[in-house]
Amino acid sequence: MPRILDPQDKYYIDNPGRVKAIQAQMHKRGIDVYLGSRIRTMSFVMDTFCPWRSYIVIPPEGQPTYFTFVVDALRVGDETWIDGDHVRAYGPMGGMDQVSAITDFIKDELGIKKGRIGYEDGISAYTAEGNLSHWEYTHFKDALPGFEWVNSHDIIDALSLIKDxxxxxxxxxxxxxxxxxxxxxxxxxxxxxxxxxxxxxxxxxxxxxxxxxxxxxxxxxxxxxxxxxxxxxxxxxxxxxxxxxxxxxxxxxxxxxxxxxxxxxxxxxxxxxxxxxxxxxxxxxxxxxxxxxxxxxxxxxxxxxxxxxxxxxxxxxxxxxxxxxxxxxxxxxxxxxxxxxxxxxxxxxxxxxxxxxxxxxxxxxxxxxxxxxxxxxxxxxxxxxxxxxxxxxxxxxxxxxxxxxxx
Amino acid sequence: MSDLKEYLGPLWRDEALRRLQSELTPEKMNKVTTSMSNIYKNCPGGVELFLFIACEDGKVTRVETGTGEPPQAEFRIIGNYETFARISRAELGAQKALMTGKLKLKGNLAKALKLAAVSDRLNKVLAQIPTQY
Known part of the structure; x- marks a missing residue:
């Protein structure tokens, strides 16, 4: 789907505003960085179709950075509202597996070495919900030892309830x-x-x-x-x-x-x-x-x-x-x-x-x-x-x- | 007396810059502006070395080698000295080294993949330098 950036377009969604609203909630809860993994979170923030296992890293301010399977990163970059440098890929390469690529990004590029990290967990009757798996959780946690992990999916759930x-x-x-x-x-x-x-x-x-x-x-x-x-x-x-x-x-x-x-x-x-x-x-x-x-x-x-x-x-x-x-x-x-x-x-x-x-x-x-x-x-x-x-x-x-x- | 140049030494570095500039045109380099630092772990003598290469609009502008912290680069590739040496001797492909985890990449993978062919061209030129490992 082509990106919609014109606020006069009847299908326009204020995506930067959504991110700011999420960041305001993060601030309120003392969350330093948010790691989203659910499809609904990708749709809500990226405003494009994200079918592969994806993650979104939302810093306290500024644009989020999205990570997806390498085969689809360019297509997502072409369609989403965020700029190309914030659309990243993971893949089967040393240092580029999901855990390494994302944790290195948080530590080295965002410069956040410790703090509280929001993530998404829960259960659903919906197959494709996308909560962080046990494997993902334990490996991300091992790679980010200075962080307290806080289940925070309800931030997105609450913000997405009333439709614009x-x-x-x-x-x-x-x-x-x-x-x-x-x-x-x-x-x-x-x-x-x-x-x-x-x-x-x-x-x-x-x-x-x-x-x-x-x-x-x-x-x-x-x-x-x-x-x-x-x-x-x-x-x-x-x-x-x-x-x-x-x-x-x-x-x-x-x-x-x-x-x-x-x-x-x-x-x-x-x-x-x-x-x-x-x-x-x-x-x-x-x-x-x-x-x-x-x-x-x-x-x-x-x-x-x-x-x-x-x-x-x-x-x-x-x-x-x-x-x-x-x-x-x-x-x-x-x-x-x-x-x-x-x-x-x-x-x-x-x-x-x-x-x-x-x-x-x-x-x-x-x-x-x-x-x-x-x-x-x-x-x-x-x-x-x-x-x-x-x-x-x-x-x-x-x-x-x-x-x-x-x- | 051999004219082999010590891998990552000053003479090798100068020869690398000369060859990259003369053999790789901006068109061959897709007119890219980028930079990368290779970090060599477990080097002979126990030191950590780096190789830094920068391109502007497809022209290789800097080749630096040394110990300690390398210059800031868009991409970092980290691996054992022996892995890089095998790549330079054309005994191991850089892509395979990455895909098997022998090398670790840091940076934007989506962008790195666009530069895979350019990186191969660089490596092929470097592999031609008569080198003492």
Whole structure:
């Protein structure tokens, strides 16, 4: 992605301002240097796609210095906002392994020989979180003997919670790109087009449409575009597409992902491939009503716990409480930030969504709901990026909510 | 009487500068401006030596050798005397020495890789100096 340096650009992010905010927090906590390793930290600070194991060293003032695998350093240097001398590489050479290159840099170039070093540790259900591994931690620690190590990921987590204007604009565009995928999929499925079509093929049709519209990646670690049909719709949340053919009389779930300037479009839409039974229609109507109910209740000041309880009560009132999973969202930010909501680590259940987190204006979540009746070979999923507003929320995918019967 | 020059001695240093300036044009050196210090550990006699080379716009401007702290350079390459000697005798490639950890590089690797070919050209010229190790 080309760097955006013009503050008038609608996708502009004040990256130098972000670094200054991190440095202010470091100062407050007495942290002399910050060693970031998570993908979300790279996206938040570098504002470019950093897929290889990377590290960012943030000094008390001035530009951060980024280290990545040597094969990708020039590309990152070409795209990020920071200058070329602050984009470094590590590689399989004496003195240039990750630990040597970074610790030498801290000691010799930054001139910081001892003090407090912030690093990123924790646990996640998200495969690609990027916390410092035990091996990394012990070897970095051995190479920096004068430092006290302080787990400080919550600095980035807190600063990245409320989305700025440029970030929200990027998400708006990413979501509209996902809608192009859904339009293409819908067109391919209708009028019997689904016959002989596999889940993998419909995933590819959507991917092509989204790429044409400007997506650079289907970004998701759980199967890129996740597709399930028939009994597979009832199996749960992670559904990489298979070569199963889409069949008449089955439900179909299409969960498409597009990435635009590190913003993650994510929208799931469901169909019933006709002819649908009354029971299937009942399940579908329940799910649509639940989605609408949850969306109608988002607003600044509410909490994940409140929304989940309201959703479960509503489902129970419709007689479908057994089929709805008891949560309705997950966190979202720039690439690599796709898991828990809030920045607080709850000691009773660390690194999971804080159910008492109070939403603020311009926070974003993926409104995410799962309905599953595996015994009946049916299930649905809804996901949509939303921006929390003062009195409600802005739903970013504009693809109409509903579960249509198509044949 | 041999006309071999003592490795890293004053005569070798002067010959290195002369050859680098005459044999490497700025075009061959990609018109780079950079500098590097090779730090020689475990030298005969137990001392630590250095070889410092600076280029400006592709012209080799300085070659210095000596003991103790070398001049500030963009890159530092650290290794045993014998490793550097083997590279100079063309018995070991500099890249292989780096990739096997026999040499340690300090500096910006992304930039160093752009200079790998230039560094090879320098080494090839230095390898031609009749040298007493």
């Amino acid at each position: 204007k440029g970030t929200i604009e990027r998400f708006r565009t990413a979501s509209l790109i996902v809608d192009e995928g859904h339009k293409a999929a819908r067109a391919a499925l209708e009028s019997g087009g689904y016959r002989g079509m596999t889940e993998t093929v419909i995933a590819g049709i959507a991917a092509l449409a989204m790429r044409k519209a400007g997506s650079v990646s289907e970004w998701n670690f759980a199967g890129l575009n996740e597709i399930s049909s028939g009994f597979r719709t009832g199996l749960g949340a992670c559904t990489p597409p298979t070569t199963k053919e889409i069949q008449a009389g089955e439900p179909l779930m299409l969960d498409f992902h597009a990435m635009f300037k590190l913003a993650l479009g994510d929208h799931s839409h469901n169909y019933l491939i006709g002819p649908a039974t009354k029971r299937q229609r009942w399940h579908a109507d329940n799910f649509v009503a639940i989605i609408q109910k949850v969306i109608d209740n988002y607003h600044a000041g509410t909490t994940p716990g409140t929304l989940a309880a309201m959703m479960m009560d509503f489902a129970e009132s419709r007689g479908c409480g057994d089929f709805i999973q008891p949560a309705c969202e997950h966190g979202i930010g720039l690439f690599g930030d796709e898991w828990r909501i809030g920045a607080i680590v709850n000691p009773d259940l660390p690194y999971w969504t804080d159910q008492d987190h109070v939403y603020s204006e311009n926070e974003m979540v993926v409104c995410a709901m799962q309905y599953a009746a595996p015994e009946e070979n049916i299930g649905f999923r809804y996901e949509n990026d939303i921006v929390i507003t003062k009195d409600g929320c802005e739903v970013l995918s504009k693809y109409p909510l509903g579960i249509e019967e198509i044949s």
